Amino acid sequence: MGKTNPPFMTGVPELLVLRLLSQREMYGYELVKSVRVVTSDAISLGEGVIYPVLHGLEKAGALTAKRKPVNGRTRVYYAVTPQGRERLERLSGEWDRVSAGVDSALGEAGHV
Amino acid sequence: MGKTNPPFMTGVPELLVLRLLSQREMYGYELVKSVRVVTSDAISLGEGVIYPVLHGLEKAGALTAKRKPVNGRTRVYYAVTPQGRERLERLSGEWDRVSAGVDSALGEAGHV
């Protein structure tokens, strides 16, 4: 039953979502726009990415969801649990390791 | 029909391969080990990744292949073409943009 490891470069959407939610509660539609803003348009994640990530993290116990009616529409606000913070720490560390690896391979020393 | 864009975080194996080959000619098996070395074990790409990337880049005109018999075994050395250098520049720029985006989202912008 060879369980395959996840691809080495994934989990970035999850990382971004956890990071943003660790600063304040947000709802899905808001996250879609926020990702673009905080990354200066470098990364744009569609709703097809955000919502599944949100649901997955909630199921994993990393987030809690809270429905709030606002102006007749319903928003689902997500908050990070302690478990989610651990996950954020782990993913953040992995990202640092991998991105440092790439940068060192690129030899960012004298390059521009 | 609707051609989908490649996932936003891909092309890293390609980037690493092009970068290493831009420094000197290498063969596939050598690249597999080199990637581990230059990334301090942060990234490990198997032969199932390296060889297809090599073939794809050759077909795209970014690399040229040269067979050399060494100690009875055959090695296929790859070299970067001018076209490959352009591709390296482009991928390198994309990586910088995306990784800067993630870092700024993580709030490590001022981190060296």
Added chain:
DNA sequence: TTACTATACCTCATACTTCAAGGTATGTAC
């Protein structure tokens, strides 16, 4: 009224990449 836009939730087929494990074959060490 109608139409269009923005908000806000969601799902799904397709495309793509990566992983892991396999296969072939030669040379070297025990």
Added chain:
DNA sequence: GTACATACCTTGAAGTATGAGGTATAGTAA
């Protein structure tokens, strides 16, 4: 002669992201 490292390669399965679709409410402009 058996085991390991070198050196090439392919492939099935797993998993993620894309792009486009669907539902529904509220506001605005014609």
